[in-house]
Amino acid sequence: MSSSYQREGSISNAHVGRAFEDRTRKALAKLGLRLDPDHKVPCGLNAVFKNHSFDLGSESPPVIVECKSHTSTAGGNVPSAKMKNWAEAMFYFHMAPSNYRKIFVVERSVRRGRSESLLNYFLRTQPHMIPTDVEFWELDGDELVAQEVRA
Numbered sequence: 001m002s003s004s005y006q007r008e009g010s011i012s013n014a015h016v017g018r019a020f021e022d023r024t025r026k027a028l029a030k031l032g033l034r035l036d037p038d039h040k041v042p043c044g045l046n047a048v049f050k051n052h053s054f055d056l057g058s059e060s061p062p063v064i065v066e067c068k069s070h071t072s073t074a075g076g077n078v079p080s081a082k083m084k085n086w087a088e089a090m091f092y093f094h095m096a097p098s099n100y101r102k103i104f105v106v107e108r109s110v111r112r113g114r115s116e117s118l119l120n121y122f123l124r125t126q127p128h129m130i131p132t133d134v135e136f137w138e139l140d141g142d143e144l145v146a147q148e149v150r151a
Contacts (some may be wrong), residue, residue, distance in 0.1 A: 020069035020139070021055050024105045027144045028056070033063060043095035052092050062100040066093070069107040076112035078121060086122055087129045094131045102133055108140040 025035055039057025041064055042049035056065035066089040070082040086104075093102045109118045116124070119138050123130070138145040 016069050017067070020107060021067045023142060024065065024067045024139055025056055027139060027142060028065070028103075028105075031144070034058060035063060035065060039064060041096055041100065043092055043097075045095055052096070054092070054096075057100075062097070063103065064093070064096055064100045065103045065105060067105050070118065071107060071109040072111040072118060076114075078111065078118065083122060083126070087126055090126075090129045090131060090134065093134050098133070101135070102131070103135045103137060105137045105139055105144070108138040108145065 021037060025037070028035055035056040035058050037056055039054045040051040041054060041057065043052040044050055054064040055067040057063055068082070068086060068089070070079055070085075073079055086106075089104060093104070096102065106119050110116070111118070111121075117138060119136060123136065135146075
């Protein structure tokens with residue numbers, strides 16, 4: 001039995017997330033980035049740090065990646081709670097060491113009756129939450145589509 005918050009046709013949202021992370025890892029590997037899952041990096045403010053586990057990452061070269069496989073709601077609305085989750089990811093990128101390449105990868109999802117993807121919606125409505133050094137990518141099937149961000 002699935003809850004109304006579970007992706008239709010999936011065993012669980014956790015399975016969907018892990019599968020998306022694996023697809024992202026493979027897509028980035030095609031670009032020459034060899035990344036490990038569950039990569040821990042010290043993050044913090046005011047010289048107080050605690051390890052945060054990013055979905056993917058590497059020390060050589062220093063790269064951290066957050067992956068989000070969120071889609072619009074069944075009714076075609078923006079999943080507002082998920083957008084808060086994306087903003088939280090931006091905060092962790094902000095607190096991560098500046099020498100890391102920071103990549104945010106999301107599942108390409110276009111709301112019914114619209115031409116704007118969820119990623120473009122987030123970039124348009126939340127620019128005040130986005131650090132200037134974060135790269136944004138959409139995974140459309142198994143293909144990465146780059147998004148350019150200007151702060």
